[in-house]
Amino acid sequence: MPVTLSFGNRHNYEINHSRLARLMSPDKEEALYMGVWDRFKDCFRTHKKQEVLEVLYTLIHGCEREN
Numbered sequence: 001m002p003v004t005l006s007f008g009n010r011h012n013y014e015i016n017h018s019r020l021a022r023l024m025s026p027d028k029e030e031a032l033y034m035g036v037w038d039r040f041k042d043c044f045r046t047h048k049k050q051e052v053l054e055v056l057y058t059l060i061h062g063c064e065r066e067n
Contacts, residue, residue: 001017002014002015002016002017003015003016003017003020023053023056023057023060024060026061028057028061031053031057031061032050032053032054032057034049034050034053
C-alpha cells in the first residue's frame, strides 16, 4: 500500500514503501537511484522525477554542510 503525500494543492501524491525506504538511506547515491525505465520516462516528463527525489532527499536529511 503506497503512502499518500498531500501538500494542500488539491493533489495527492503516492510514494511506495520501497521508494520511501530508499529515500531514508543516508547514502545519497542509493537514495536517489532510478532504474533504466524511470530514467527513460524522465526524458518525457515535464516535472522530472530526479528533481523531485533530490528535493525529498533534502527535506528528509537537511542540507549538507561543506567545510
